[in-house]
Amino acid sequence: MTGGWPDHLFLVGCGNMAGQMLARWIACGLDPARVTVLRPSGRAVADGVTVVADYPAALPRGTTILLGMKPYQIAEVARALAPLCTADTPIMSILAGTTLNELRSRFAAATDIVRAMPNLPVGLGQGVVALFTDDRTSPAARSHIDALIAPLGLAEWMADEMLFNRVTALSGCGPAFLFRFVDALARAGEAIGIPADQAARMALATVQGAANMAAGAQVSPAALADQVASPGGMTREGLNILDADDRLLVLLTDTLAAARDRGEAMARGG
Numbered sequence: 154m155t156g157g158w159p160d161h162l163f164l165v166g167c168g169n170m171a172g173q174m175l176a177r178w179i180a181c182g183l184d185p186a187r188v189t190v191l192r193p194s195g196r197a198v199a200d201g202v203t204v205v206a207d208y209p210a211a212l213p214r215g216t217t218i219l220l221g222m223k224p225y226q227i228a229e230v231a232r233a234l235a236p237l238c239t240a241d242t243p244i245m246s247i248l249a250g251t252t253l254n255e256l257r258s259r260f261a262a263a264t265d266i267v268r269a270m271p272n273l274p275v276g277l278g279q280g281v282v283a284l285f286t287d288d289r290t291s292p293a294a295r296s297h298i299d300a301l302i303a304p305l306g307l308a309e310w311m312a313d314e315m316l317f318n319r320v321t322a323l324s325g326c327g328p329a330f331l332f333r334f335v336d337a338l339a340r341a342g343e344a345i346g347i348p349a350d351q352a353a354r355m356a357l358a359t360v361q362g363a364a365n366m367a368a369g370a371q372v373s374p375a376a377l378a379d380q381v382a383s384p385g386g387m388t389r390e391g392l393n394i395l396d397a398d399d400r401l402l403v404l405l406t407d408t409l410a411a412a413r414d415r416g417e418a419m420a421r422g423g
C-alpha cells in the first residue's frame with residue numbers, strides 16, 4: 154500500500170456501482186495505472202486503467218480485489234479468481250445479499266475479506282458505505298479498507314452482519330427511493346397545475362436544498378419540518394396528509410422491509 158492506496162486494485166465488474174467508486178478514487182488521486190478492471194464487454198473505463206475481458210494468469214503483488222459484479226455471478230467468478238488469491242490478497246465485496254461466510258468459503262486462501270455496501274453518490278464523495286467483517290480480517294486490513302473508503306463519504310462499520318441487509322435497504326437502495334420521491338414530488342406539482350418542466354426543476358432543487366440544510370443543521374429533520382410549518386398555515390395542512398395514520402412512515406417501513414427481505418432471500422440462495 155502506498156499513500157493510502159493499494160499497490161494494485163483489481164475490479165471484477167465495473168458497472169453502475171463499482172464505476173462510481175473507481176471514478177471517485179481516481180478523482181482523489183488513485184493512479185489509474187495501478188488499476189485493472191475485468192469486465193466481459195472489455196469496454197474502456199478511464200484513461201490509464203487496464204481493462205481485461207478474461208482473468209490474468211496471476212495478480213500483481215499487493216493487489217486488493219473489489220468484487221463489483223452481480224451477486225448471482227459469485228460462483229463463476231470465484232472459480233476463476235480464487236486460485237489467484239493468497240493470504241495477502243484483501244477482498245472487498247459489494248455484492249448485495251452475499252454473506253461473509255459464503256465469501257470465505259469461496260475464497261478460502263484469502264484472510265482479509267470485507268463486505269461493503271456503498272450507494273451511488275460515492276461518486277461525488279457523498280455516499281454512504283456500510284462495512285462488515287469478522288475477527289479473521291487483520292486490523293491492518295481494516296485500516297487499509299478504511300483508507301480506501303474514506304474518500305467515498307460516510308463509512309459505518311456494522312457490529313452484526315444481521316444488520317447488513319437492513320442497512321442495504323436504507324442506504325444502498327435509498328437513492329432509488331429518493332429518486333422516486335423527487336419524481337413523485339414533481340409529478341404531484343404537475344398534477345396541481347404547475348408546468349411539468351418547472352415542477353421537475355423546482356422539486357429537485359427543493360430536495361437538494363433541504364438535504365443540504367438538514368445535513369448542516371443543529372436540529373433534527375423532524376424539527377426542521379416544524380420550522381417550515383407556520384401554525385394554521387399551508388405546510389401544516391400538507392404535513393397532516395403525510396402524517397395521518399403515520400402514512401409516510403408506514404410506506405417507508407414497508408419499502409425498507411421489502412428490500413431487506415429480498416436481501417435475506419438472496420442470502421439463502423433465492
Ligand SMILES: NC(=O)C1=CN([C@@H]2O[C@H](COP(=O)(O)OP(=O)(O)OC[C@H]3O[C@@H](n4cnc5c(N)ncnc54)[C@H](OP(=O)(O)O)[C@@H]3O)[C@@H](O)[C@H]2O)C=CC1
Pocket residue numbers: 165166167168169170171172191192193194195196221222223224226229230247248249270271272273325326
Ligand atoms: N447499483 C447500485 O446502486 C448498487 C449496487 N450494489 C452491488 O453492486 C454490484 C453491481 O451492481 P451494478 O453496478 O448496479 O451492476 P451493473 O450491471 O451496472 O454492473 C455489473 C458489472 O459486472 C460485469 N460483469 C457481467 N458479467 C460478469 C461476469 N461473468 N464476471 C465478471 N463481471 C461481470 C459487467 O461487465 P460489463 O461492464 O462488461 O457489462 C459490469 O461491469 C451488485 O452486486 C450489487 O448488489 C451495491 C450497492 C448499490
Ligand SMILES: O=C(O)[C@@H]1CCC=N1
Pocket residue numbers: 249321325326
Ligand atoms: O438492488 C440491489 O440489489 C442493489 C443493492 C443496493 C442497491 N442495489
